[in-house]
Amino acid sequence: MNVEVITTDDLRCHRCLGALYLRVKLPHPRWAAQVVGEMEVTYSRFVTLCPVCDAHSPAAQGLLAFFAIYSQVTSETAEAFGQLVRHWIGEVGCPEPDPEALDREIQQWRDGEFHG
């Protein structure tokens, strides 16, 4: 899997608008690359690590601890960082929908509880 890890100072959280620790670009788990005309079109999704919004996420604890100790990734910490990113991606990279929650939301929509 080809993964792009982005860590710059100006990344903003789409949830709280605070500063992100990192953003990772992943291949979309369900949309395979396609050839359209002469171009190959690939689909991606982004996952983000926010120190505020992900503070209670069990999957994020390793990376949050890493950034609490180290302000940046160096050659000495790169291997540990990579392992933590792989673990985190494995947990958050491809969430499966909860079929019971989906059925519940469909029923709420049918009952008129969703507006807009």
Ligand SMILES: [Zn+2]
């Ligand atoms: Zn946030």
